[in-house]
Amino acid sequence: KExxxxxxxxxxxLLISGLLVCMGSIMAEGSGPLDQFVKYTSPSGIYAANAQxxxxxxxxxxxxxxxxxxxxxxxxxxxxxxxxxxxxxxxYSMLYxxxxxxxxxxxxxxxLLPRDNTSAAQKVKxxxxxxxxxxxxxxxSVLANTFxxxxxxLSMFPVDDLLYFFRMRAGDMHPPGQxxxxxxxxxxxxxxxxMMGTGNAMRWVQNDTLLNNMNMVVTGxxxxxxxxxxxxxxxENETKTHENPDYVLSxxxxxxxxxSIAGNPDALQLIRDHITWFNYNPYLPEFMPPDTVNTPPEYxxxxxxxxxxxxxGIIHNTRMALTPLGLKRDVDVVQTLYQENDWLRQLIARNTxxxxxxxxFPHNYEVTAFEAYLDMYVLTGNSTYLNAVTGxxxxxxxxFIHVGGSMAINEGSPSMWYPPGSYYLECTYGDVAKxxxxxxxxxxxxxxxxxxxxxxxxxxxxxxxxxxxxxTGETCGSVFWMKLNQRFHKLFPDEEKYVTExxxxxxxxxxxxxxxxxxxxxxxxxxxxxxxSTNVGTCCESQGVRAWSSLPEYLYSYSSDGIYIDIYSMxxxxxxxxxxxxxxxxxxxxxSSGDVSISVSPSTPLVFEVALRCPSxxxxxxPIPVSLNxxxxxxxxxxxxxxxxxxxxxxxxxQFQLPMGFRVSNYTGxxxxxxxxxxxxxxxxILLALTGPWDAGTESIVMKGVDITRPEEWLVPVxxxxxxxxxxxxxxxxxxxxxxxxxQIFEVFPIIMH
Numbered sequence: 001k002e003x004x005x006x007x008x009x010x011x012x013x014l015l016i017s018g019l020l021v022c023m024g025s026i027m028a029e030g031s032g033p034l035d036q037f038v039k040y041t042s043p044s045g046i047y048a049a050n051a052q053x054x055x056x057x058x059x060x061x062x063x064x065x066x067x068x069x070x071x072x073x074x075x076x077x078x079x080x081x082x083x084x085x086x087x088x089x090x091x092y093s094m095l096y097x098x099x100x101x102x103x104x105x106x107x108x109x110x111x112l113l114p115r116d117n118t119s120a121a122q123k124v125k126x127x128x129x130x131x132x133x134x135x136x137x138x139x140x141s142v143l144a145n146t147f148x149x150x151x152x153x154l155s156m157f158p159v160d161d162l163l164y165f166f167r168m169r170a171g172d173m174h175p176p177g178q179x180x181x182x183x184x185x186x187x188x189x190x191x192x193x194x195m196m197g198t199g200n201a202m203r204w205v206q207n208d209t210l211l212n213n214m215n216m217v218v219t220g221x222x223x224x225x226x227x228x229x230x231x232x233x234x235x236e237n238e239t240k241t242h243e244n245p246d247y248v249l250s251x252x253x254x255x256x257x258x259x260s261i262a263g264n265p266d267a268l269q270l271i272r273d274h275i276t277w278f279n280y281n282p283y284l285p286e287f288m289p290p291d292t293v294n295t296p297p298e299y300x301x302x303x304x305x306x307x308x309x310x311x312x313g314i315i316h317n318t319r320m321a322l323t324p325l326g327l328k329r330d331v332d333v334v335q336t337l338y339q340e341n342d343w344l345r346q347l348i349a350r351n352t353x354x355x356x357x358x359x360x361f362p363h364n365y366e367v368t369a370f371e372a373y374l375d376m377y378v379l380t381g382n383s384t385y386l387n388a389v390t391g392x393x394x395x396x397x398x399x400f401i402h403v404g405g406s407m408a409i410n411e412g413s414p415s416m417w418y419p420p421g422s423y424y425l426e427c428t429y430g431d432v433a434k435x436x437x438x439x440x441x442x443x444x445x446x447x448x449x450x451x452x453x454x455x456x457x458x459x460x461x462x463x464x465x466x467x468x469x470x471x472t473g474e475t476c477g478s479v480f481w482m483k484l485n486q487r488f489h490k491l492f493p494d495e496e497k498y499v500t501e502x503x504x505x506x507x508x509x510x511x512x513x514x515x516x517x518x519x520x521x522x523x524x525x526x527x528x529x530x531x532x533s534t535n536v537g538t539c540c541e542s543q544g545v546r547a548w549s550s551l552p553e554y555l556y557s558y559s560s561d562g563i564y565i566d567i568y569s570m571x572x573x574x575x576x577x578x579x580x581x582x583x584x585x586x587x588x589x590x591x592s593s594g595d596v597s598i599s600v601s602p603s604t605p606l607v608f609e610v611a612l613r614c615p616s617x618x619x620x621x622x623p624i625p626v627s628l629n630x631x632x633x634x635x636x637x638x639x640x641x642x643x644x645x646x647x648x649x650x651x652x653x654x655q656f657q658l659p660m661g662f663r664v665s666n667y668t669g670x671x672x673x674x675x676x677x678x679x680x681x682x683x684x685x686i687l688l689a690l691t692g693p694w695d696a697g698t699e700s701i702v703m704k705g706v707d708i709t710r711p712e713e714w715l716v717p718v719x720x721x722x723x724x725x726x727x728x729x730x731x732x733x734x735x736x737x738x739x740x741x742x743x744q745i746f747e748v749f750p751i752i753m754h
Contacts, residue, residue: 138570152517181536188233192251199258364477423669619661
């Protein structure tokens with residue numbers, strides 16, 4: 001608008017050959033200019049991210065309009081009213097306008113933008129790098145069991161089913177296989193799920209069956225690719241519907257990038273081709289969400305603009321931009337169309353309305369946009385993005401995350417919103433069973449296309465959802481939160497708080513929501529029963545298997561000076577520093593015990609730094625000694641990293657103990673049971689759940705006669721069962737890790753009567 005105004009001041013709206021030009025120059029009449037536009041033919045009109053660039057001007061024909069638009073780099077479309085011989089030029093805008101398309105008196109043309117193959121630049125460098133190979137999880141550890149269950153889960157997906165809609169879109173109306181679960185409405189998303197999980201897993205283990213299946217999926221997508229680069233399982237004209245340009249495209253982007261990292265030679269170019277198609281699609285303005293001013297009446301109808309989580313789509317462009325094939329255009333599309341400046345300002349101001357009242361659809365999926373905005377900081381160096389995401393992180397930490405780490409915000413209409421500090425608990429939505437029933441006889445959802453629709457969460461049919469239900473603890477949000485904190489850790493390595501967030505998400509949500517190799521729970525219920533798991537390709541299965549299969553990458557980080565040991569679990573890592581191979585083994589039974597022994601073995605003596613994390617949850621206020629070959633060489637303090645730089649030989653061993661103790665949290669949320677008080681217990685980073693007699697009067701578990709401020713006085717370790725504690729004087733009551741809860745009735749926040 002400002003550029004247009006300035007040009008009008010300079011040119012005084014030059015009248016050239018009867019054509020009033022706002023900006024640019026006029027090309028000679030002919031068919032050439034129109035060849036660079038696509039004519040929109042829908043008579044019903046569209047809502048698009050277009051706003052008038054300049055006042056309407058007189059034009060004898062569409063060619064003159066096209067020439068004017070081509071002469072202006074900001075022009076992306078024009079509308080021509082034949083009966084009035086008037087033309088209007090449009091530019092991208094965050095405010096949406098209704099554009100009538102086609103008809104006898106109006107023609108609407110979308111510009112085919114010139115290609116820019118300039119590579120994306122990473123203006124801010126990470127201080128740490130994430131391992132993509134060389135980490136092995138120790139047998140029988142909690143994380144190894146979770147990882148192995150992921151392999152079992154991935155093995156249930158037939159390749160023909162994963163490619164079913166890709167082949168159909170490519171012209172095979174009777175492809176082999178069948179439609180599977182959520183592919184019914186989110187075509188191709190389960191292929192994204194499979195590639196995310198398998199691509200991650202194949203970096204750490206050799207599984208020929210899964211690797212071959214992953215490569216066959218990539219090959220199948222390549223065979224279905226169109227000449228213009230398009231690869232999705234839905235048709236091109238379906239890009240603007242449902243969650244196709246955000247959810248599905250993000251899933252497939254993640255999947256193909258992970259497959260590429262795992263070694264597939266075609267995967268990265270495939271997603272590069274498609275996102276290039278996306279970035280230059282003339283209908284791109286239609287893929288964007290409705291804004292806060294011009295609300296489309298079609299919103300929520302069977303036809304029209306159905307995209308309400310568009311902010312989750314930013315991530316596919318930023319992830320692409322940060323690959324070796326990333327382009328400047330990936331960044332430009334975010335800044336031009338996706339970026340919501342008002343929202344960024346809200347986040348910088350720590351205005352919680354920007355979280356729980358996010359326009360159109362508040363959701364924990366906002367976190368995936370925070371991931372992308374932090375990517376934008378890395379790509380551009382613009383600290384506005386960093387400041388906004390830091391503000392969002394702080395607001396989530398203080399108001400939207402449960403004790404233990406699960407998400408305390410979920411999707412819903414205004415009547416279902418989650419105010420700051422609401423921390424809802426009571427919700428029968430997705431409960432496993434009624435009191436006294438075991439979940440073993442409850443049928444799991446079957447992978448039939450007639451199964452769950454777009455937002456059906458495969459509830460047990462015997463369970464009715466409460467009208468005021470506020471489910472929390474969605475797996476997706478926790479995985480996004482892990483990924484966001486991983487990004488922060490790479491930027492700010494010595495701020496231990498980010499790794500603490502990753503660690504508690506892993507144990508208290510990612511591991512806890514897994515149901516063996518059968519499936520994943522959508523929500524991490526903290527009250528009464530865990531939810532039944534599903535295996536129909538839900539969003540939470542997708543993100544769950546993405547996290548399970550990538551667990552090894554969170555244990556270590558590489559720095560320019562050596563290595564960071566971030567999360568202690570039985571494991572080993574082999575890597576190279578200054579061209580010297582190094583192997584390192586961590587011996588521990590964590591989280592059962594805080595005892596840690598680390599062997600460091602370079603192939604030849606070498607100087608480098610080992611940074612040891614001392615978690616913020618350790619119960620000691622005194623420095624924790626670290627010994628090297630039996631001699632104390634450093635002291636660690638809670639919430640920091642101890643760095644040991646020296647010449648390491650082939651037989652060095654570090655040893656220390658992380659003191660683990662109980663932490664008590666008083667429940668302050670909306671699910672109160674007056675006049676009682678509810679409390680949660682954590683042991684180290686592990687969220688504990690209480691099993692015991694259910695009190696029908698309070699709809700909770702009630703304990704009497706204990707001093708909640710001194711749990712160590714009345715909790716007794718159960719012999720042979722790590723992290724299980726009986727309650728002194730109260731038989732039948734047992735605390736155990738929440739991640740071990742299966743079909744038991746339980747409470748994370750029981751009523752405690754002093």
